[in-house]
Amino acid sequence: MNHSILLSILCAIAWGVQSIFLKMAMRDIPLYTAILITLIINFLALVFLIGIGVGEGFSEFYNISGSVYFYFMVAGFLNYFLGRTFYYSSFRFIGVTQSTSISSAYPIISVVFAITVLGEKLDLHQLIGIGLTLSGVYLLMMRGKR
Amino acid sequence: MSRWRGQMEAVLSSICFGIAPIFAKKGLMSGLNPFYGATIANATALAIMIFFFFFSGRGMRLESVKRNGLFLAILSGICNSIALISIFGALSIGKVALVVPISCIYPLFTLLGAYLFMKESEVIDHFTVMGTFLIVIGVILTT
Numbered sequence: 001m002n003h004s005i006l007l008s009i010l011c012a013i014a015w016g017v018q019s020i021f022l023k024m025a026m027r028d029i030p031l032y033t034a035i036l037i038t039l040i041i042n043f044l045a046l047v048f049l050i051g052i053g054v055g056e057g058f059s060e061f062y063n064i065s066g067s068v069y070f071y072f073m074v075a076g077f078l079n080y081f082l083g084r085t086f087y088y089s090s091f092r093f094i095g096v097t098q099s100t101s102i103s104s105a106y107p108i109i110s111v112v113f114a115i116t117v118l119g120e121k122l123d124l125h126q127l128i129g130i131g132l133t134l135s136g137v138y139l140l141m142m143r144g145k146r
Numbered sequence: 147m148s149r150w151r152g153q154m155e156a157v158l159s160s161i162c163f164g165i166a167p168i169f170a171k172k173g174l175m176s177g178l179n180p181f182y183g184a185t186i187a188n189a190t191a192l193a194i195m196i197f198f199f200f201f202s203g204r205g206m207r208l209e210s211v212k213r214n215g216l217f218l219a220i221l222s223g224i225c226n227s228i229a230l231i232s233i234f235g236a237l238s239i240g241k242v243a244l245v246v247p248i249s250c251i252y253p254l255f256t257l258l259g260a261y262l263f264m265k266e267s268e269v270i271d272h273f274t275v276m277g278t279f280l281i282v283i284g285v286i287l288t289t
Contacts, residue, residue: 001168001245002240002244003236003239004193004235004236004237004239004240004241004244004245005154005236005240005244005245005248007232007233007235007236007239007245008232008233008240008244008245008248008249009238009248010228010229010232010275011228011229011232011233011236011249011252012229012242012248012249012250012251012252012254012255013250013252013255014225014226014228014229014232015225015226015229015249015255016176016252016253016254016255016256016258016259017225017255017256017259018223018225018226018229019222019256019277020160020162020256020259020260020263020264021218021221021222021225022218022219022222024214024218024264025215025218025219025221025222026215027215027218028211028214028215028216028218029212029213029215029216029219030211032195032198032202033199033211033219034215034219034222035195036192036195036196036199037219037220037222037223037227038219038222038223038226039188039191039192039195039223040192040223041220041223041224041226041227042188042192042223042226042227042230043188043189043192045224045227045230045231046181046184046185046187046188046227046230048255049181049231050181050182050185051180054179054181055179055181055182057273060182061180061182064176064178064182064186065176068173068176068178068183069175069186071169071170071172072169072170072173072183072186072187072190073190074166074169074186075166075167075169075170075173075183076166076186076187076188076189076191077160077188077190077191077194078161078162078163078165078166078169079166079167079170079187079188080188080190080191080192081190081191081194081195082158082159082162083159083163083166084159084191086155086156086158086159086162086278087155087156087159087163087203089155090152090153090156090159092148092149092151092152093148093149093151093152093154093155094149094152094153095260095267095269095270095274096254096256096260096264096268097256097257097268097270097274097278098152098153098156098274098277099152099155099156099159099262100252100253100256101185101253101256101257101274101277101278101281102156102160102281103156103157103159103160103163104160104250104252104281104282104285105160105255105281105284105285106159106160106161106163106164106243106261107164107240107250107285107288107289108164108284108288109160109161109163109164109165110164110167110168110286111288112164113164113165113168114252117203125287126287126288128284128287129283129284129285129286129287129288129289130284130288131284132280132281132283132284132287133280133281133284133288134284135280135284136226136276136277136278136279136280136281136282136284137157137281138277139273139276139277139279139280140273140274140277140278140281141153142273142275143269143271143277145233145271
């Protein structure tokens with residue numbers, strides 16, 4: 001099998017089970033402590049990779065422009081801070097499966113943004129995809145309401 | 147009420163996860179290695195979280211952290227890192243059109259994991275299974 005497929009499957013497995021571990025961890029530790037620990041581990045892993053030679057070393061950080069720093073800082077605030085806080089916080093109130101599935105619908109947000117702001121047009125399969133995703137979110141949100 | 151709050155938080159996380167790549171993409175247009183971008187993004191979130199953690203007084207509760215919870219949170223962080231590294235690895239050697247849809251199947255692994263290891267606390271019924279599959283198929287078609 002192609003290495004990129006294997007790595008993609010590994011990513012899906014790792015990302016899929018991390019939420020299980022975190023929900024189990026939150027039985028014993030507070031939400032913000034759990035988020036802080038995952039952020040520290042992520043940061044150490046990235047620093048380690050750069051340290052062992054992935055990329056051009058730490059000196060490359062000096063060559064990055066201010067605007068690029070700004071874009072990634074906003075992305076980090078939205079994804080790693082706000083997104084994760086909401087995502088992990090939701091584990092306290094609903095099932096980890098429900099929460100993960102709803103939050104995994106994020107590509108349609110990007111698509112909606114691309115249509116409304118960037119004026120992009122959608123293909124038929126993308127429209128069907130949005131319909132199916134929204135139906136799935138609706139089903140999960142209606143679960144237990146009957 | 148708490149169920150509604152949980153669902154709204156999951157929706158809000160989805161909105162945040164959906165908007166963030168737009169900024170990351172703008173940053174990557176400079177030709178920067180994605181690892182540097184991920185490190186800047188992660189360091190930003192970590193700095194805000196440390197600030198929030200200690201200035202809200204939550205740091206004082208560190209001594210109440212149980213070893214089992216700490217171990218599981220570290221395990222979650224390691225899995226998170228593996229996911230991050232493997233997606234970058236996959237994107238660097240494979241086609242985006244193949245890598246992104248495959249990586250989007252992760253809710254199925256959460257569903258399986260919850261079914262296997264969290265039977266006592268997770269309610270997995272037909273709605274959950276159908277909803278999860280619909281979202282995964284929908285996201286694959288959208289990407």
